[in-house]
Amino acid sequence: MPRRRIKKTTYHVTGTFKIPVTVYFCTGLRRLRINLDPEGNVIAHAPIRTTLSDIDRFVESNLVWIEKQKIKLEKKIHLPYIDASEQRRKARIIKARASAFLAVYDGKLPKKIYVRNMSSRWGSCSSLGNISLNVYLLDVEPDLFEYVLIHELSHLYYMNHSPKFWAQVSKYCPDYKEKRRKLKMYEIPKTNGN
DSSP: OOOOEEEEEEEEEOTTTOOEEEEEEEETOOSOEEEEOTTOOEEEEEETTOOHHHHHHHHHHTHHHHHHHHHHHHHSEEOOOOOHHHHHHHHHHHHHHHHHHHHHOOSOOOSEEEEEOOSSOSEEEOTTSEEEEEGGGGGSOHHHHHHHHHHHHHTTTOSSOOHHHHHHHHHHOTTHHHHHHHHTTEEOOOTTOO
16 A cells, blocks of 8 residues: 655535535545544645545535534543643553553563653554553543453454454453443543643
């Protein structure tokens, strides 16, 4: 797959419904895509030669989808930004919670656990067997913290999201689908607090 690079950014308002759109014209992109940023603004990623009238038609033909996404965003729980000293304090608590969980866990153990301020993920697992947890996990329900930890520990068995991976998650967290749904209700703050 070709690497995408943004060549030009345009701020545009569609013709009929006057929808503001930020357009990123990208190399290596084959078709037009739209999404919403965390504030509900419409973002379009377009191949280089896409015309603004094509973007208008595409955006305006997806008005129902845009409105549904805006409703979802309004229902999200926006976590407040925490400063560096508070992040360090919460990181210590998260490490202690993870250690307490691992003391009774009977599966594969990570080599190391890190706590980081991640803007888009709750956790990650490296191919080296290290797990990173988001510092904002302390601000969600405790059972969701446990789900994220189980999710990342399951990657020690399967570094993908295959049916075998989800079966591993289900072994320790049978209601993982409900927990995933609840976790999606939370919005992680941007790393700079803006």
